[in-house]
Amino acid sequence: TFELLDSDFYGYQSLLTDQEKAALAALRDYLETEVRPIVNGYWDRAEFPFEIVKPLAELGAYSFAWEETKPFANSAVFRGFVALEMARVDASVATFQGVQNGLAMGSIAATGSPEQREEWLPRMSRGEIIGAFGLTEPLSGSDSARGLRTTATRDGDDWVLNGSKRWIGNATFSDVTIIWAKDVSDGQVKGFIVPTDTPGYTATKIDGKISLRSVQNADITLENVVVSERNRLQNANSFKDTARVLRLTRAEVSWSAVGNSIGAYEAAVAYAKTRIQFGKEIGGHQLIQDLLVKSLGNITASLGMVVRVSQMLDEGTQRDEHSALAKTYTTSRMRETVAWCRELFGGNGIALEYDVARFFADAEALYSYEGTQEMNTLIVGRTITGQAAFV
Numbered sequence: 001t002f003e004l005l006d007s008d009f010y011g012y013q014s015l016l017t018d019q020e021k022a023a024l025a026a027l028r029d030y031l032e033t034e035v036r037p038i039v040n041g042y043w044d045r046a047e048f049p050f051e052i053v054k055p056l057a058e059l060g061a062y063s064f065a066w067e068e069t070k071p072f073a074n075s076a077v078f079r080g081f082v083a084l085e086m087a088r089v090d091a092s093v094a095t096f097q098g099v100q101n102g103l104a105m106g107s108i109a110a111t112g113s114p115e116q117r118e119e120w121l122p123r124m125s126r127g128e129i130i131g132a133f134g135l136t137e138p139l140s141g142s143d144s145a146r147g148l149r150t151t152a153t154r155d156g157d158d159w160v161l162n163g164s165k166r167w168i169g170n171a172t173f174s175d176v177t178i179i180w181a182k183d184v185s186d187g188q189v190k191g192f193i194v195p196t197d198t199p200g201y202t203a204t205k206i207d208g209k210i211s212l213r214s215v216q217n218a219d220i221t222l223e224n225v226v227v228s229e230r231n232r233l234q235n236a237n238s239f240k241d242t243a244r245v246l247r248l249t250r251a252e253v254s255w256s257a258v259g260n261s262i263g264a265y266e267a268a269v270a271y272a273k274t275r276i277q278f279g280k281e282i283g284g285h286q287l288i289q290d291l292l293v294k295s296l297g298n299i300t301a302s303l304g305m306v307v308r309v310s311q312m313l314d315e316g317t318q319r320d321e322h323s324a325l326a327k328t329y330t331t332s333r334m335r336e337t338v339a340w341c342r343e344l345f346g347g348n349g350i351a352l353e354y355d356v357a358r359f360f361a362d363a364e365a366l367y368s369y370e371g372t373q374e375m376n377t378l379i380v381g382r383t384i385t386g387q388a389a390f391v
């Protein structure tokens with residue numbers, strides 16, 4: 001059975017259909033029983049919990065969004081709650097799913113031909129093929145639209161890719177990576193589905209992260225990597241098409257930000273009810289209540305925002321600036337919230353075993369990936385003023 005979260009203070013989950021609630025209940029049950037107990041250990045060891053890949057597939061986590069694979073008709077709000085429920089337990093798990101389902105499958109769904117969708121999406125939805133998304137480079141992050149240095153050169157029925165990528169999530173173990181590269185003939189950004197066993201492709205794990213430690217990020221080098229025209233995303237003709245993918249995934253990251261905030265908040269509420277100082281539960285002290293109320297206010301405002309931005313997707317009215325505002329706003333509120341929740345734990349707030357430290361640290365990566373706070377602000381600023389401050 002499905003119960004509203006106490007942290008969903010205005011009851012947004014009551015917008016869901018019975019079928020959506022049942023799917024979410026099954027997901028939550030799996031996350032609570034199988035995933036929550038293991039995530040701190042994986043985070044500490046900076047390892048990825050491969051045992052979650054297939055169960056998440058069976059629960060629909062890579063299927064719900066696509067015509068070819070969805071088990072039942074569902075809303076963008078529901079799929080947002082899927083991201084939220086995962087991030088509420090662990091943002092690395094949500095990020096793994098966001099890369100597989102949003103960035104990799106989303107690229108194929110949004111910019112692939114019907115044949116490419118049919119070839120890749122069903123197998124990826126079953127978790128048989130794991131995807132990654134390679135846009136960022138060592139020398140180009142925020143300015144990916146114009147600054148990409150990876151090149152694609154047409155050679156008969158093939159393309160030859162050369163260059164390097166940085167920070168690519170899931171890429172130490174992905175079976176295919178979507179590589180975005182500039183076509184040397186017309187200067188436009190194109191997308192390629194690159195099997196990772198192609199000669200000339202190498203991925204090296206980035207070590208020493210202090211955020212999303214379970215997510216496996218890689219540096220990728222591409223040396224004369226040959227990809228057939230058949231594996232070029234047929235409807236990715238310029239960076240505008242890449243941006244269509246990012247619009248969708250930014251909305252999903254906003255949901256994850258709310259989930260990560262809720263994870264920290266729920267831990268804080270539980271701690272406030274058990275930790276005794278000055279002869280009473282710390283939750284009985286006024287200043288502790290203030291931390292909790294400010295956190296719940298951030299969560300509730302952010303939740304209203306992401307619900308609406310997802311409804312706009314279903315209505316066909318969502319634009320880049322809408323998801324950019326959600327991303328910049330919710331991740332900023334998350335950063336405040338996780339700091340307040342961590343503060344409430346005193347010294348224990350920096351010990352991994354109390355969970356809140358992980359939500360606190362993971363907030364930093366969510367804040368900076370999929371477009372930094374500054375870049376998403378500038379996308380909205382361009383809409384408000386009509387002036388692009390970043391070109």
Ligand code: FAD
Binds near residue numbers: 143369
């Ligand atoms: P830079 O672009 O170098 O920015 C540095 C700073 O300058 C930032 O504060 C930025 O906001 C600011 N800045 C830049 N330009 C301007 C401007 N015009 N005005 C004001 N401020 C500006 N990428 C992928 O392609 N695939 C992935 O799967 C992926 N996963 C990631 C996972 C993690 C954990 C992380 C940390 C990153 C991931 N990224 C991925 C990369 C991520 O999208 C980039 O880190 C991000 O876009 C920022 O780029 P950058 O790191 O190069 O920073």
